[in-house]
Amino acid sequence: MNLILYVVASGIITLPNGKKSPFSTKVPVPLSRALSDALVGSADPINTYKFLSGSDDNDPLLLWVKERTEEGFTVEWKYC
Amino acid sequence: MNLHIRRVNSKSFWVTYPSGAKIRFSREKIKGMYGLWSKASNLGDPSDKEDTLHIQGQDLLSRFYEEASKTLEGEALFHLSEEDTLTKITVLAYGDITLPNGKRKGFQDTFTLYPSPKDILGILSSGNNYVAYSKLYGDPKLKLLKWIREREAEGFTVEWLSEG
Numbered sequence: 001m002n003l004i005l006y007v008v009a010s011g012i013i014t015l016p017n018g019k020k021s022p023f024s025t026k027v028p029v030p031l032s033r034a035l036s037d038a039l040v041g042s043a044d045p046i047n048t049y050k051f052l053s054g055s056d057d058n059d060p061l062l063l064w065v066k067e068r069t070e071e072g073f074t075v076e077w078k079y080c
Numbered sequence: 081m082n083l084h085i086r087r088v089n090s091k092s093f094w095v096t097y098p099s100g101a102k103i104r105f106s107r108e109k110i111k112g113m114y115g116l117w118s119k120a121s122n123l124g125d126p127s128d129k130e131d132t133l134h135i136q137g138q139d140l141l142s143r144f145y146e147e148a149s150k151t152l153e154g155e156a157l158f159h160l161s162e163e164d165t166l167t168k169i170t171v172l173a174y175g176d177i178t179l180p181n182g183k184r185k186g187f188q189d190t191f192t193l194y195p196s197p198k199d200i201l202g203i204l205s206s207g208n209n210y211v212a213y214s215k216l217y218g219d220p221k222l223k224l225l226k227w228i229r230e231r232e233a234e235g236f237t238v239e240w241l242s243e244g
Contacts, residue, residue, distance in 0.1 A: 013187075014178035016235030023177075072180025 005029045005036040006080040007061065009068035026080065027064055039077045049077075171224065173231035173238045189236075191227045 010024035031039070035052050042048040046062060049055065055062065065075050174188035228238050 011180035013180065016175035016177065017233070019234070021234070070181070071183070071185070 003031060003033055003036050003079075005031050005039060005077060007065060007075060007077050008080065009065075009071075009073035009075045011071075011073040025068075027061065029061060036079070040079065042077070045077045171228055171238060171240055173228070173236035175234075175236040189231065191224060193224055 006026045006028055008024055008026040010022065012020050013023040015021050031053075035049075038048055038052060039045045046065065049062070050057075050059075053059075057063075068075055170190050170192045172188060172190050174186065176184050177187040178184050231238050
């Protein structure tokens with residue numbers, strides 16, 4: 001059974017008018033139930049995802065997570 | 081295009097638009113518009129109990145909408161069904177944000193509505209026209225304009241990206 005898991009990046013951005021605003025963005029990830037549950041509960045979701053899905057560093061999802069993390073956002077794997 | 085007209089009483093009519101919006105017009109106010117309607121449709125007297133109007137031609141349609149927006153009565157019911165979503169309106173807001181790590185980055189956001197019918201989109205080049213449009217075809221809470229004002233207040237530049 002496939003579920004939609006979301007990877008959510010959240011943080012505080014500064015708007016063009018100078019005010020700070022909470023901001024979040026998310027990408028849907030269709031995954032098996034087993035993999036989704038493992039990721040949501042994992043302390044190291046990136047390596048868990050790579051191990052269980054057989055993906056590498058060029059996986060678009062992992063690249064997205066890496067970019068958001070570098071931008072200073074907090075990234076979570078969760079059901080939405 | 082069909083407009084369904086139903087008489088409520090001797091002084092007013094309900095007009096059902098393809099979008100599903102139902103608007104009540106008084107007989108007096110409908111009179112001017114009806115000249116256009118009957119010319120296009122060969123429809124009989126507006127006091128007929130019920131009839132269906134066929135309008136053809138973009139120009140005539142535009143004139144009709146223009147008149148309709150001027151003569152809109154206060155009592156109206158609106159809804160927009162998914163079946164009638166013929167096209168969409170997209171508004172784009174863009175500007176530079178500062179990321180949590182302190183770096184600046186271009187950012188844009190869009191707001192999309194799926195109105196009906198698409199024929200009216202020719203007038204949707206400004207917020208004021210959108211107000212007139214929304215009274216006829218839905219979005220009674222003007223959430224599109226609310227979104228635009230919020231983005232402008234945040235310092236973004238807002239553009240009407242598409243009109244159909």
